[in-house]
Amino acid sequence: MIRNYIKTAFRTLRKNLGFTAINVLGLALGLATCLLIVFYVVDELSYDRYNVNADRIFRINNDIKFGGNDQSYASSPAPLAAALAADIPEVEKSVRLINKWGYNVKKGNQNIKEDHMLFADPSIFDVFTLPMIAGEPKTALVDPRCVVISETVAKRYFNNPLQAVGKTLTFNDSVLFKVTGVIKDIPKQSHFNFGFFLSMSTLAESRENAWLSNNFNTYVLLKQGADPQKFKAKLQLLMRKYAGPQLQSVLHVSFDELKKAGNKYDLNIIPLKDIHLKSNCVSELAPGGNILYVYIFTAVAMFILLIACVNFMNLSTARSSNRAREVGVRKVLGSPRSSLIFQFLSESVMVTFIAAVLAVIAAYLFLPAFNNMADKSFSFNVASLSWLVPGMLVAVLVIGCMAGFYPAFFLSAFQPIEVLKGKLANGFKGSWLRSFLVVFQFSISIFLIIGTLVIYNQLQYIQHKDLGYKRDQMMVIHGTWDLANQAATFKNEVKQLPGVVNATMTGFLPTMDYRNSSSLFPDRNLDQKKALLAQTWTTDDDYIPTLGLKLVKGRNFSKQMGTDTTSMIINESAARLMGITDPINKMLYAPQDNMAKIWKGYRIIGIIKDFNFSSLKDNIGPVVLMYGRDQGALSVKVNTANITTLMGLIKNKWKAIAPNREFNYSFMDQDFDATYRAEQRMGTIAIVFTSLAIIIACLGLFGLAAYAAEQRGKEIGIRKVLGAEVSTIVAMLSKEFMKLVLISIVFATPLAWLAMNQWLQSFAYRQNIQWWVLALSAFLAIFIAFVTISFQSIKAAVTNPVKSLRSE
Incomplete structure (x- = not known):
């Protein structure tokens, strides 16, 4: 019996290759996407679980x-x-x-x-x-x-x-x-x-x-x-x-x-x-992930799989008229409804199985590209296959039954006498569930389009926001503490090179995790109500001009001023927290040891404009610059078209002083981008997954439009004979679908706005959702849907009416 079900299912699917291809392709894309995201989610959730006592640590x-x-x-x-x-x-x-x-x-x-x-x-x-x-x-x-x-x-x-x-x-x-x-x-x-x-x-x-x-x-x-x-x-x-x-x-x-x-x-x-x-604390041993992105990617995977399943349900029920007589004849010949249900479910499971095989192949082929996007190193190995094979078999049964459940019960419920008399209502119209599913599909697609545009817009805002310092053409040479007493010599020699504008030596940079916070007090009474907890950075007199920081009051450090070793420059945030109208020449006392037994007084000589020294997710806090020696890194401001030659000259200077030490450098704009690597990866993955969701939704819409055109073939033929224009027929066939897309826009837009506005709240500095983002998303959805539908509509409209009316 089962063999007969499989054989019949295979013949039916082969007979309707177009329908089968659309379903298989849609499910394969959905399953491949889910499989890649499963790799990502499992990896993110498995951190530190190798520890035997992980639950007690x-x-x-x-x-x-x-x-x-x-x-x-x-x-x-x-x-x-x-x-x-x-x-x-x-x-x-x-x-x-x-x-x-x-x-x-x-x-x-x-x-x-x-x-x-x-x-x-x-x-x-x-x-x-x-x-x-x-x-x-x-x-x-x-x-x-x-x-x-x-x-x-x-x-x-x-x-x-x-x-x-x-x-x-x-x-x-x-x-x-x-x-x-x-x-x-x-x-x-x-x-x-x-x-x-x-x-x-x-x-x-x-x-x-x-x-x-x-x-x-x-x-x-x-x-x-x-x-x-x-x-x-x-x-x-x-x-x-x-x-x-x-x-x-x-x-x-x-x-x-x-x-x-x-x-x-x-x-x-x-x-x-x-x-x-x-965890997103200061002093983490390494950058972490974000549980929010795990939730987002899991939801996207489920949405894309649901879109693929919806395609199957829609196309199967839309083809009801094509299979109505088959159901009627089977029932007349004595087939019980349970056998018909099993027959249709076997077709669904077979389609899902073929799609699953293609999905595994696609996931294998696209895994290197996905690894590059997600910054992971996934691979198909014995360990992954041990859960992948049984997992995919279970998924085939569950998804096959889920996708085929409604079509099986819908088609098997046809009454043979109604079918054989030709009284069965057919066509695209008349199915509220099918309309709901189309709205559901495109609501998800529009939601993803809005989300992708918001993420892209925020990333562009981050890239172009004035951070209060200049990071372009800034070369950072790391590990200069290895030069010991020769660090100052190295800095001075680098400053003399052609193409070098300026250089500053300190590890305290906006794009580095090198940090130090201290409690500061305006007097020796150490009144906690007047305390200032600030980043205290040791810098030289070249720091402000090299990074392009702006002095709003007072002056910079100077080698000629011997008293500057007991001076400090504060940012605007620190000045506001002090609550003093003019902090210039006022004193702040800072601890000099971990036990806070020794305190030293510093005179404020300048105020710099606030600059973003950490992620844009954080508000700008108080920063205090102290004049002194820190050899954590050398930042070099360059201005030359031949950066390769200049880098070679700097490296030669390094090798002359430290021949056995590794020369390690980066560029500040690259270091800045690394801070938002997770968001950039999310943006790239969002674009890819949104595109896949749209493709899958359009595959279903394409199939539905094809069946709608097929079922209204004689109507189209008569209208053409009576003089209807191609544009009129295209508008007639597209109207029902476009109405559903518009309903999707109405439902999806406010939900997407709420969700993405919540995501933006994680940034202290953000670009609010612009009206054009919502308008562009709606336009893209309408345009993509119209192009998809129009292909079938125009094809039906230009068909010779003789072909559709010859049977009459």
Whole structure:
């Protein structure tokens, strides 16, 4: 019996190749899109789940509101980890990590710049699942100047990872670290992915009892059955116990007085598995993802698949007149309705199976392009095939039955006497469900068009917004701290090169994550109500002119002014928060150590116009520039058509001073673009998926228009014989469809506006949704639909009426 169903289904589908091709192509595109998005979603949701105890691991975050700033930090005080393990019984283990921006590692005569380095407590191997292939986990990071490296790093420096333990690595030409362990490479799906883990005991600051300083990423492994919320509640009691006395000593206030003044210094927790997608704190170990994009891509995948299924339902029910006599004859010959339903469902499942095979092939072919768009490295391998094959078989059954459910029950319900007498109503008209499904399809398409245009418009706004500094033609040379005392010489020599406009040496740049925040006070009384929590950046006298910052009052730093070492320049936001009409020549006091025991006074000599030093998702906060020496990077403003030659000259200067050090550079506009890489990827993917959704919807509309024209063939023939123009016939055939598209626009436009307006709220600086975006989306939908329908309408209108009327 089943064999007969399959054979009949195959013959029916072969007989109607046009209908079959449209359905197969639509479903294949929908399934291929879903498959690619499934790869993306599964990858994003799998971060940090390789850890055996992932459900019990939490990171401690610090929520600080002070001095006009409200910010969440992924870091916490140095002594917190030890206090957690000692004072809170729910804690099984705790560990600290801190990123120190890497070192140069010697390999022969070459120095390799390694950025993926973390200092870690020995308990890192108790908290995280980091399998060690050589060495002893319990003792590997106990002693100072010990390092555990990944398998890839071990191969790079020692060829054989198993022979790396016991050997030494030379950091920055002179500092020796002993290799005490080799671990397997950390999976890419980790919120931190480092190749070097240095012993925390090497760092002097790790032993400081500084409860008001936040430099360490602290994690805890809770005991089995421990309640995370009860643990969280105990954090504030711990802070009152240990940080309270220091808060009283430094600011002369208690936690209650701090809170009463509208400020806070609260510890919070975030589950390990949520860090990648749901955390956006300062001091993250690596840039994370965004759960919102996971939701968006999942919704898009479902919408596109629904559009493809709607196509199947629409085309199957639209063909009802073609198969009505078949149903009538089958029923007269004794076929029960259940057999007819099974027959139609088998056709649906067969179409879905063929589409699924084509979808897997298409996904395989387009996977490299999708990897490039999504910045991923997906591949079809044994692991992926283990879930892909059964998953696709289940999808074929579910989608096949879902897409064919209504057509099967609709077609099998025809009464044979009505069919054989020719009384069955046919054609495009008369089906409210089919009209609803067309509206549904195009509503989704219009929603995606509006969303894509809004994203594109916001990205263009970001690219062209005046940020308050000049990033074009700005070359940033990284790692200049390696030059030590010769850094100033390198800067001066670079400034003398033809094509160089100016240069400034500091790592504190708007496009870098190099940051430092400090509490500043207008007097030595340290009144918290007058405090200013600001970014405090060490810069030279070339910083303002090189970056094109604008002085609105006062003056710049000067080498000729010896007192400028105790001077500062603030931005407009800092001036507003100070609440002083004219801050010039006023004093601000800043801490000089992590324990806040030493304070130094600085005189304000200038005010600069606000500039966006972080993402446009954030409001501009207070910034204070201090005159001093920071060798984090050298920013070079260039003005030459031959940038390649100039880069070669700068590289030669570098090699003359540091022949064995790697020359590493970037351009500031590229660094700026990298900040919005996630949004750019989303914009590209949105364009592709929107195009696919429109193509699939138009395939269905194309098929419906073809059947509508076929069913009204005799009417068209009679109208032509009576003198109707082609344009009149095209308008007649298009009117019903265009009416549905207009209804789709009415439904989709406000929903899309609400959704995209909500997305724009994540940007502090944004381009509001313009009226032309909605108008252009409506025009595109109407134009695309009209072109799709017109092809069939014109074809029917120009057909010789003799062909349609010869049977009469």
